[in-house]
Amino acid sequence: xELFRSEEMQLCQLMIPAxxxxxxxxxxxxxxxxxxxxxxxxxxxxxxxxxxxxxxCDEMARQLRFFTSEVxxxxxxxxxxxxxxxxxxxxxxxxxxxxxxxxxLLELNANSDRLHRSHNELLExxxxxxxxxxxxxxxxxxxxRAQRESATAAYADSTRTPDIGAPLLESAQAFEPKAVQLGxxxxxxxxxxxxxxxxxxxxxxxxxMFLKFTPVGSVADPAxxxxxxxxxxxxxxxxxxxxxxxxxxxxxFSANRYPFPDDISRQRxxxxxxxxxxxxxxTTLEAGDRLREGVLQAISLNLEAWSIQVRREKGIYHTLNxxxxxxxxxxxxxxxxxxVAAKARVQDALRTAAAxxxxxxxxxxxxxxxxxxxxxxxxxSNKTSAFQDIVDAYGIARYREANPAVFxxxxxxxxxxxxxxxIGHGIIMLMFALLLVIRERKLAKQxxxxxxxxxxxxxxxxxxxxxxxxxxxxxxxxMFSVVTTWFGRTRFxxxxxxxxxxxVTIMMNPDSCPSAFSTGLEMTTRxxxxxxxxxxxxxxxxxxxxxxxxxxxxxxxxxxxxxMNAGIILSYFNQRYFADSLSTLxxxxxxxxxxxxxxxxxxVLILMKWATGSTADLYHTLIYMFLSPGDVDCGGKCPENKxxxxxAGLQVFLLxxxxxxxxxxxxxxPLILKKRxxxxxxxxxxxxxxxPDDNAYRFQRFTDEESVSGESAVVGSSRHGASAAGHGGxxxxxxxxxxxxxxxxxxxxxxVLGAISNTASYLRLWALSLAHSQLSAVFYDRLLxxxxxxxxxxxxxxxxxxxxTCATIGVLxxxxxxxxxxxxxxxHWVEFNNKFYHGDGYQFMPFSxxxxxxxxx
Amino acid sequence: MGFWLGTLxxxxxxxxxxxxxxxxxxxxxxKLLNHTLVAxxxxxxxxMWGIVYLAQKYPLVRPILQG
Numbered sequence: 001x002e003l004f005r006s007e008e009m010q011l012c013q014l015m016i017p018a019x020x021x022x023x024x025x026x027x028x029x030x031x032x033x034x035x036x037x038x039x040x041x042x043x044x045x046x047x048x049x050x051x052x053x054x055x056x057c058d059e060m061a062r063q064l065r066f067f068t069s070e071v072x073x074x075x076x077x078x079x080x081x082x083x084x085x086x087x088x089x090x091x092x093x094x095x096x097x098x099x100x101x102x103x104x105l106l107e108l109n110a111n112s113d114r115l116h117r118s119h120n121e122l123l124e125x126x127x128x129x130x131x132x133x134x135x136x137x138x139x140x141x142x143x144x145r146a147q148r149e150s151a152t153a154a155y156a157d158s159t160r161t162p163d164i165g166a167p168l169l170e171s172a173q174a175f176e177p178k179a180v181q182l183g184x185x186x187x188x189x190x191x192x193x194x195x196x197x198x199x200x201x202x203x204x205x206x207x208x209m210f211l212k213f214t215p216v217g218s219v220a221d222p223a224x225x226x227x228x229x230x231x232x233x234x235x236x237x238x239x240x241x242x243x244x245x246x247x248x249x250x251x252x253f254s255a256n257r258y259p260f261p262d263d264i265s266r267q268r269x270x271x272x273x274x275x276x277x278x279x280x281x282x283t284t285l286e287a288g289d290r291l292r293e294g295v296l297q298a299i300s301l302n303l304e305a306w307s308i309q310v311r312r313e314k315g316i317y318h319t320l321n322x323x324x325x326x327x328x329x330x331x332x333x334x335x336x337x338x339x340v341a342a343k344a345r346v347q348d349a350l351r352t353a354a355a356x357x358x359x360x361x362x363x364x365x366x367x368x369x370x371x372x373x374x375x376x377x378x379x380x381s382n383k384t385s386a387f388q389d390i391v392d393a394y395g396i397a398r399y400r401e402a403n404p405a406v407f408x409x410x411x412x413x414x415x416x417x418x419x420x421x422x423i424g425h426g427i428i429m430l431m432f433a434l435l436l437v438i439r440e441r442k443l444a445k446q447x448x449x450x451x452x453x454x455x456x457x458x459x460x461x462x463x464x465x466x467x468x469x470x471x472x473x474x475x476x477x478x479m480f481s482v483v484t485t486w487f488g489r490t491r492f493x494x495x496x497x498x499x500x501x502x503x504v505t506i507m508m509n510p511d512s513c514p515s516a517f518s519t520g521l522e523m524t525t526r527x528x529x530x531x532x533x534x535x536x537x538x539x540x541x542x543x544x545x546x547x548x549x550x551x552x553x554x555x556x557x558x559x560x561x562x563x564m565n566a567g568i569i570l571s572y573f574n575q576r577y578f579a580d581s582l583s584t585l586x587x588x589x590x591x592x593x594x595x596x597x598x599x600x601x602x603x604v605l606i607l608m609k610w611a612t613g614s615t616a617d618l619y620h621t622l623i624y625m626f627l628s629p630g631d632v633d634c635g636g637k638c639p640e641n642k643x644x645x646x647x648a649g650l651q652v653f654l655l656x657x658x659x660x661x662x663x664x665x666x667x668x669x670p671l672i673l674k675k676r677x678x679x680x681x682x683x684x685x686x687x688x689x690x691x692p693d694d695n696a697y698r699f700q701r702f703t704d705e706e707s708v709s710g711e712s713a714v715v716g717s718s719r720h721g722a723s724a725a726g727h728g729g730x731x732x733x734x735x736x737x738x739x740x741x742x743x744x745x746x747x748x749x750x751x752v753l754g755a756i757s758n759t760a761s762y763l764r765l766w767a768l769s770l771a772h773s774q775l776s777a778v779f780y781d782r783l784l785x786x787x788x789x790x791x792x793x794x795x796x797x798x799x800x801x802x803x804x805t806c807a808t809i810g811v812l813x814x815x816x817x818x819x820x821x822x823x824x825x826x827x828h829w830v831e832f833n834n835k836f837y838h839g840d841g842y843q844f845m846p847f848s849x850x851x852x853x854x855x856x857x
Numbered sequence: 858m859g860f861w862l863g864t865l866x867x868x869x870x871x872x873x874x875x876x877x878x879x880x881x882x883x884x885x886x887x888k889l890l891n892h893t894l895v896a897x898x899x900x901x902x903x904x905m906w907g908i909v910y911l912a913q914k915y916p917l918v919r920p921i922l923q924g
Contacts, residue, residue: 001889384890406890410897418905471902475909491913492920507922520919528859529913532906541920551912558908613915 002379003388005400005577007339009374009844011037014334014350015364016323020357021332025316025847027353032848033342035375037335039324048321056095057314061857063098064307068857070105071300074293078300091313094306101299108292113225115288119281120222121256124188124230126274127216128258131232132186133267135212184236185246189255191215191229197253201235204245210236222256234260307857315852335368337375337844374399377844384409386458394829395839400577402570404828404837411563411832412824413464418559419768419820420465421472422776424480425812430466433459465821475533476769480808481776483539491530492521492537503537526613545770552766554606560762560831561599567835568592574836586669590661591751591835597654597661598622599759608643616641625651665748670740677735750834758831764823772816779807860910867903874899 016024028034040048071078089097189197198211213233221228233255235246250257261267323332338346347365354362376397380388384405390412391397391405420426436443436459448456455462477483494500494513503521506513521537529535534551538544568591575584605618621641624631632648633639642648787800833839845851874895878888 001893002886003890004893406893407897410894410901414898414901472905475905503920503922510924516922517924518921520921522919523916527914529910531859531863531910533909535913537920540923542923543918543921547916547918547920550917551909554912555905555908559904562904607911610911610914613917615917 001406003384004403004406006376006378006397006403006841007341007844009337009377009399010340010343011368011370011372011374012336012338012343013364013366013368014336015326016332016334017354017359017361017363018325018330018332020354020359020363021320021323022316023357024350024353024363025319026312027349027356028346029312029316029319029847029849029852031342031345031349032846032850033346034336034338035844035846036319036322037337038322039333039335040322049325050317050321053091053317054314054321057310057317060095060098060310061307061314063102064303064310065857066102067105067296067299067303068307070109071296071303074296076293076296076300078303080304088305088309094309098306101295105292105295105299108288108295112285112288112292115281115285116220116225117222119278119285120220120225122274122278122281124219124222124256125258126271126278127219128186128188128232128260129267129271129274131214131216132234132260133264134214135234136264182236182238183243184234184260185243185250185257186232186234186260187250187255187257188216188219188230188232189213189250189253190221191231193253193255194231194233197233197249197255200249200253201246204249205237205242208238208242209246212236223254308853311852311855311857312849315847315849319847339377339844373841375844376841378403378405383460386461387412389457390461390825392843394833395837396841396843398838398841401838401841402574402577402836404570404833407566407570408828408832409464412828413461413468415559415765415824415827416465416817416820417468417472418555418765419823420469420772420817421476421769422478422480422772422812423470423473423484425776425808425817426466426469426473428809428813429462429469429817433463433466437463465817476773477534477536477539478773478776481773481780483536485536487532488530490535490537491523491525491528492535493524495519495522498522498524503540548773549766549770552769553763554610556762556765557599557759558603558606559765560759561595561603563762563827563832564595564758564835565592565600567832568595571836582669582672586672587665587747590664593657594661594665594752595755597658598755601651601654605643612643614640614643616643625655629655662748662752665751666744670737670744673740674735674737754834761831762827764827768816768820768823772812772820775816776808776812779804779812783807860907863906863910864903867899867906871896871899 045051045054068078194213201209201211211233213231215229215231217229218227219230220226221230237243237246247257261270320332323334325331326333350363350365376399378388378397387409388403388405391403391408397403417426436456440459443456447453473479474484474486477487490501490503492501492503494506495515497513500506500513501524503516506516510517520541520543523529534548538547568588571591572584572588575581575588602618602622605616605621608614609616609618617638617640620634620638621632624634628634629652630648632651633642783800783804784797787796790796875892878891878895881888881891883891
């Protein structure tokens with residue numbers, strides 16, 4: 001079964017003739033089943049053989065990114081690649097073409113920018129002409145008016161020179177007009193800077209200036225191209241120094257100045273000129289834009305294909321950099337991990353590549369012997385990949401160890417469902433999951449965003465979770481917290497009158513069965529309970545919780561002990577596979593004894609109590625098993641605690657076995673390993689024949705810190721394949737007794753303490769299922785039923801239903817399901833995996849075009 | 858009695874599942890995986906049902922209706 005243990009891997013050596021190197025690697029990239037080892041790891045990126053080519057690829061990638069951003073800015077859609085051979089070009093030819101296109105595009109962009117800038121400047125000039133023109137118009141008309149007034153009023157005052165500038169000053173009448181020529185500066189400035197501009201001008205010229213401005217709305221700024229709120233201003237000043245200062249201040253505030261002629265006829269002429277130039281510019285701009293768009297369209301057709309090609313080239317050169325060059329410089333040597341099952345495909349690809357490159361010599365492909373740990377590779381289908389990802393998130397499996405994903409595919413949704421059991425919620429979740437699964441193909445092509453993308457990736461997980469939730473909902477007998485009677489009639493009836501079996505009828509007529517409200521309903525068929533699930537009579541009673549809590553807590557413990565035993569048994573399978581009988585004797589057996597001696601025995605007691613209806617107090621039994629061994633019925637005072645004959649003796653025996661198993665877990669293994677190491681080093685000190693069991697394919701369970709060497713393992717044919725433990729290929733014998741002992745002690749303490757804490761941890765199954773059912777009951781009772789109880793007006797019911805729906809979806813379906821997901825995940829990762837899973841492997845990451853094509857540029 | 862009858866029903870489901878996987882015409886490794894999945898499912902469901910069934914055989918509390 002391929003999912004149970006990772007694929008068999010083999011380290012192979014390839015000797016590729018230099019002229020066929022690139023084509024061979026490209027062909028291998030198509031196959032996508034080789035993970036190349038980096039043989040030049042000691043060299044930096046710049047010292048490698050193909051560093052230059054990679055630089056060229058990077059340059060091309062940058063150009064392609066530039067094209068992509070330009071195309072997107074222009075709003076053109078990038079067409080997907082039509083065929084594999086589309087736009088395929090030689091590397092050098094592609095480089096040249098991309099360079100050419102880039103310079104063309106840059107030139108077009110620069111021209112377009114320049115034209116736009118002139119266009120905006122002309123627009124501004126037009127505005128200035130218009131507005132400043134009106135200033136002067138107003139001024140002139142008021143000057144005329146003032147002159148007429150002053151002429152009529154102060155007839156005799158003929159010293160006043162009718163200056164066109166004068167009436168602009170507010171208090172013109174009272175002022176002594178000086179015979180000074182006023183200069184002015186006209187331009188535009190962003191509105192927000194206007195106040196500061198005015199202040200600074202005032203201070204700089206000591207008040208000897210006059211600023212008139214009017215806002216003109218939103219205009220495209222020539223420098224930046226963005227639309228800014230601007231105002232046209234005219235500054236009047238006297239003197240050359242003031243002029244210099246004002247010019248500098250205008251520059252500082254990035255106000256655009258425009259030459260504004262005094263004359264009205266010259267103004268009109270300028271206006272006409274500007275309009276003419278604007279029209280010309282328009283046509284030029286349009287032509288330029290059309291040309292640019294044409295170039296971008298042509299680029300966008302091939303953009304996708306070129307991106308893929310450049311990415312692939314880069315990948316090929318990176319891989320080529322990992323190969324080592326032979327002394328003769330005619331052959332490149334590669335070392336790669338390949339799955340044994342894919343070797344045939346790789347050899348085919350090598351043959352076709354050699355034929356295509358027309359090289360006289362083919363590639364040599366031969367296996368290598370190594371002690372290194374191979375990478376882990378699981379062949380997953382699109383249905384199982386989500387589960388494997390969940391396991392991998394905890395840790396990549398060690399090479400060929402048992403993969404918990406095989407069981408997690410079922411147990412993870414199952415434990416989720418134990419915490420989430422409700423038929424109605426399960427059905428809604430099922431509908432959502434079916435939606436994702438049925439429209440799989442369409443949704444896979446879309447970009448769904450983070451959250452929905454994650455849910456889409458886990459659609460099969462959600463599907464299984466929903467199906468199991470419906471099953472556990474049927475067992476808990478809850479559908480949106482309402483009880484169902486699908487599986488028959490209740491086994492409970494009124495104690496005094498066995499014909500009254502319907503709790504609803506009894507509640508409607510309380511006098512028909514008063515005992516139901518004091519001592520409760522009686523089970524009419526003791527020993528033959530409701531056939532499937534929880535009896536519907538329990539729902540809504542006062543003792544419902546006390547019964548269900550007891551049942552669910554015991555259920556959690558039983559499920560927990562079963563799962564933990566399964567974990568320990570998986571560790572046995574691992575030990576058998578790697579022929580590690582020492583661990584079996586010194587770890588598996590004492591672990592089984594310890595766990596089952598205490599908690600397996602507890603499960604047996606639970607089952608016995610249920611099956612016989614005994615009233616024994618199991619808390620008391622278990623605690624006093626340790627506190628006063630041999631005394632089951634507290635010296636005769638609690639006779640109900642004795643459930644079977646010989647219980648005291650059995651308990652003492654189990655206690656003794658648990659006590660023995662702790663040092664059994666702790667001491668023998670390190671001591672035996674030490675003796676083996678000494679025996680080996682003694683033997684290797686003298687020349688002699690290798691003992692038969694040295695040649696056995698041995699995979700010693702090794703610790704995290706040190707490496708215990710395996711015997712001569714040979715890679716290749718046997719399924720005990722690649723290795724002994726050596727981190728980094730050494731088959732040197734390093735054996736630190738201190739470290740091994742500490743490691744074993746940590747392991748033992750972890751297991752012994754964990755037996756209690758992990759078992760108790762499974763009580764979260766009870767806790768979350770209680771929370772779910774109570775939340776669901778509260779929403780139903782207070783929202784839906786509350787609105788009906790409190791009058792029943794249709795509007796109130798409508799609103800209450802709406803709130804009920806929001807609460808159900810938001811709290812129960814989203815929050816509770818995330819919570820149950822998380823806790824089920826924790827139970828798997830911690831309580832299940834730490835019984836057997838090492839998870840210290842590394843992922844198989846082949847050089848594959850499929851993977852590279854999906855990466856961003 | 859009812860417990861063993863129920864267990865038999867689950868065994869029948871397992872047999873059906875076994876048959877469906879066995880004659881599904883998939884490659885051997887996929888069949889092994891599917892057998893494991895079906896068996897695990899049946900065991901989990903049986904455990905759940907069995908626990909709830911046994912817990913109700915001789916309940917120590919009785920349902921007391923609310924007034």
